[in-house]
Amino acid sequence: MKAICFYFQIHQPFRLKRYRFFDIGNDHYYDDEFTNEDILSRIAHRSYIPAAESLLRMIEESKGKFRCAISLTGVVIEQLEIYVPEFLDLLKKLADTGCVEFLAETYSHSLASLIDPEEFEAQVKAHDQLIYEKFGQHPKVLRNTELIYCDEMAPMIHSMGYKGVITEGAKHILGWKSPNYVYQAASCPKLKLLLKNDKLSDDIARNFSNTSWEAYPLTADKYIDWIASTPADEQVVNLFMNLETFGDFQPRETGIFQFLEALPRFAAERGVEFITPSDAISKLKPVAELSVLHPISWADEAHDTSAWLGNKLQNEAFNKLYSVAERVRLCTDRRLKQDWNHLQSSDHFFYMSTKHFNDGAAHAMFSPYETPYQAFTNYMNVLADFLVRVDEQYPKSIDNEELNALLSTINNQNSEIEMLNKELQSMRNNLEHLNEEHATRAAVAQGKKLDENLQVEEAPAKKATVKKGCKKNVEKAPKAEKKPRASKKAKNDAADEPKA
Structure with missing residues (x-):
């Protein structure tokens, strides 16, 4: 289909x-x-x-x-x-x-x-x-x-x-x-x-x-x-x-x-x-x-x-803009980064096209400038101010080699930090795992101890019960009745009684 x-x-x-x-x-x-x-x-x-x-x-x-x-x-x-x-x-x-x-x-x-x-x-x-x-x-x-x-x-x-x-x-x-x-x-x-x-x-x-x-x-x-x-x-x-x-x-x-x-x-x-x-x-x-x-x-x-990079004006502006790309990526100025994004739009370079200027209808439809030379001049004035602001963040005294070395150092440090963070997280995970194992073993050991204590306590209790039971049985056994001793008066009366 x-x-x-x-x-x-x-x-x-x-x-x-x-x-x-x-x-x-x-x-x-x-x-x-x-x-x-x-x-x-x-x-x-x-x-x-x-x-x-x-x-x-x-x-x-x-x-x-x-x-x-x-x-x-x-x-x-x-x-x-x-x-x-x-x-x-x-x-x-x-x-x-x-x-x-x-x-x-x-x-x-x-x-x-x-x-x-x-x-x-x-x-x-x-x-x-x-x-x-x-x-x-x-x-x-x-x-x-x-x-x-x-x-x-x-x-x-x-x-x-x-x-x-x-x-x-x-x-x-x-x-x-x-x-x-x-x-x-x-x-x-x-x-x-x-x-x-x-x-x-x-x-x-x-x-x-x-x-x-x-x-x-x-x-x-x-x-x-x-x-x-x-x-x-x-x-x-x-x-x-x-x-x-x-x-x-x-x-x-x-x-x-x-x-x-x-x-x-x-x-x-x-x-x-x-x-x-x-x-x-x-x-x-x-x-x-x-x-x-x-x-x-x-x-x-x-x-x-060639619509954007077909003449010297366009290439001059294009290369000048991207010459500070590394510096802009290093900065943290939100407004500077926003202007960096806006200045990169391909339209600015299209407005500088001389071949599109020759095609009057096409140029008039899109460009806000009367000529590509006006477009170039206006853009380069803006870019000059933008470069001043970038230099305030990272001065021109820092050449490309120093900047590249700085970037390499930062990247290496970031990689090292990332690696250390991973190792730290791994150690934390291992520690948590060991703590869990220790807690489990402690719980098992405690359970065994409780069982042993329970057994020990239960055994004497049974013996005591038996002894106590025997004592009770002894106490409950009937005692032999003792004959009451006859008093002297009773003896005398018994002696005085006539024998049959």
Whole structure:
């Protein structure tokens, strides 16, 4: 049976306010609260909330046969809690249906996987814990930022406990192969790969309202027919897109919500089912290994990382930020760590893209800046102040070698403390065990002593009873009656009596 695997992405960064050179060292607050609230609230009410309501209706009307996956970053959850908490309530309802799977990703929607494996792992773990706290699920499948993936990442992702990864079905990687199968990572065969069907995903996300598109208008029955008519041995069609597709990229007036809600009915008629990424990985066998030597993503036609690291501006900002990663991880300043998370969002580097600036429509849709050079200048001013604060925690006089030595010492001490704690716990367990044995033996010995005393006490008691009984018998024996002595007068009278 052919299956559709829907995945929807939700992310909004903390956009930076206009930060001047003269603010460095004086102003440590970087977020543009007005812009963040305005954009998130607008998109939530135009797209996120009505789309979530549609998904709920689809699950209820199909009696649980419609299933899908959602991923949302930690930084967007922080904003939703402040500005649109009602949308989080809707997501909780979706989670409670048991038909929606939440995926893992980086907390900050960062590019840490490309430069700092330790930071990448820390962010994914933080995101995993947040998803569990909010929705009661520990994700089993990872969705890295912008679907970025390469062979080098696979062993680390699998070691973190994830069974699969979703990524882009890039043509230069697949070649003649189809994205409509489950694959396994070449560098870690136990890790499964689900690849985005680029064409069928873009037919909804980009072409739905395009009147010049040859297949316009797109209807639900036509779309399901396309999927059902793919080769019979192709297992799963992965449709990955931003949730903003519904209501924002494709406005409500286009009929996008009606199209979405009609899909389960036509899918049931054509024998097409809906599954989650975990369902696909557990139910479907991989058909082959897939090698990805260089990082791929779902951005642009090239499907690489040039959207964020394609020019000198981006690379300068990126390398400068992660040059202090070790120092930030050592500090305990909560506000500093929060700013560290916000500054890592890949969006800041996307705004610096000169190739996206040349594509005016795409740049204007996402960037709050007029030019990528403004984006770079503003970000570097903020970053300069952030670095000053980091230096206050760990001064520049501590070079990388000293810092690494300090980290090694701390790690060794932590390991030693952990080992000693384990030994201490083991000794405590042994002591408790010995105390229990001692108490048991003491109780047994005491019981034996009590038994012996009881026997000793019982034996003399019986003898005493016998002796006492004999004495009583003696006392009870009748005594011989003594004849009373006759008085002298009686004797004289008896002598005076005449004999017969």
